[in-house]
Amino acid sequence: MPEKNREIKIGIVGCSGRMGQTLIGAVMDREDTSLSGGTERHDSPQIGQPMRHPVTARESDLAITTDAEALFRNSDVVIDFTCATATVLHAGFAAKHNTVHIVGTTGMTAEDELALQTAAKSVAVVYASNFSLGVNLLFYLTRVAATILDEEYDIEILEMHHRHKVDAPSGTALGLGRQAARGRDIDLEAVADRVRDGITGERKRGDIGFATLRGGNVAGEHTVSFNAPDERIELSHKAGDRIIFARGAVKAALWATLQKPGLYDMFDVLGLPRE
Numbered sequence: 147m148p149e150k151n152r153e154i155k156i157g158i159v160g161c162s163g164r165m166g167q168t169l170i171g172a173v174m175d176r177e178d179t180s181l182s183g184g185t186e187r188h189d190s191p192q193i194g195q196p197m198r199h200p201v202t203a204r205e206s207d208l209a210i211t212t213d214a215e216a217l218f219r220n221s222d223v224v225i226d227f228t229c230a231t232a233t234v235l236h237a238g239f240a241a242k243h244n245t246v247h248i249v250g251t252t253g254m255t256a257e258d259e260l261a262l263q264t265a266a267k268s269v270a271v272v273y274a275s276n277f278s279l280g281v282n283l284l285f286y287l288t289r290v291a292a293t294i295l296d297e298e299y300d301i302e303i304l305e306m307h308h309r310h311k312v313d314a315p316s317g318t319a320l321g322l323g324r325q326a327a328r329g330r331d332i333d334l335e336a337v338a339d340r341v342r343d344g345i346t347g348e349r350k351r352g353d354i355g356f357a358t359l360r361g362g363n364v365a366g367e368h369t370v371s372f373n374a375p376d377e378r379i380e381l382s383h384k385a386g387d388r389i390i391f392a393r394g395a396v397k398a399a400l401w402a403t404l405q406k407p408g409l410y411d412m413f414d415v416l417g418l419p420r421e
């Protein structure tokens with residue numbers, strides 16, 4: 147466990163990705179954190195290049211490598227916004243080297259998530275489908291609204307992301323669905339309507355519907371609407387820049403270095419109410 151009042155060494159796997167680069171900037175911008183290195187895939191043209199601030203282009207003296215295990219060994223915390231297969235591998239290194247693991251990767255299956263649960267037996271792991279304060283508040287408000295508004299209010303969740311996103315609905319949209327289902331004391335899997343096409347028949351009472359838009363460079367927009375005859379309540383969050391996720395992940399990193407082993411989420415980091 148790191149002592150207080152010293153720089154926390156943060157490694158970034160997938161450091162040339164959209165989030166990876168933003169994370170480099172977020173770590174370099176703080177005085178209480180330092181970069182311990184970054185990795186990329188074996189076939190990345192960035193291997194051997196210096197880690198650079200994405201806005202100022204200031205170079206660190208660290209070159210990008212493929213050696214994730216060495217990065218986990220040499221870091222207090224590793225932040226991971228990559229893909230499910232890579233994150234499962236990284237969770238093994240987190241457990242082996244007792245390195246705090248901050249995971250933002252989405253599209254993980256229940257089986258993939260077992261690797262995080264295993265790592266969480268020996269070290270603090272923070273896993274969240276969305277690291278922004280605003281979206282976590284939206285999670286909470288969605289649960290409260292779903293507790294108050296009965297099945298007369300049809301719940302629909304709309305999300306939009308940039309054209310490069312590979313999974314749908316977004317991890318955040320599914321997280322919102324889970325919060326709405328929890329508010330109604332039901333299981334999301336039993337009521338989720340994730341794709342509609344052709345003659346679908348009428349909407350089933352109590353279903354939670356999802357709709358996905360993709361295009362441009364949208365960092366992430368989510369709306370949960372509660373639709374009854376003659377009125378609609380909408381709760382929305384619009385991310386202007388992915389720096390909000392990076393700042394949240396770094397905040398989680400600093401928080402997690404002071405925690406016991408366990409699997410945490412942003413509700414824990416931000417102290418939002420569970421019930």
Ligand code: NAD
Pocket residue numbers: 159160161162163164165166185186187190214227228229232249250251252253274275276277278317388391
């Ligand atoms: P991206 O494709 O731009 O970046 C992913 C990076 O990971 C790429 O550079 C890729 O080469 C690298 N990578 C893949 N496998 C690797 C491996 N084995 N070792 C090292 N590097 C590896 O994608 P992105 O937009 O940055 O998003 C990454 C993930 O984060 C996605 O799952 C996305 O949905 C998620 N995301 C989560 C949040 C959140 O708040 N939780 C916010 C934004 C994005």
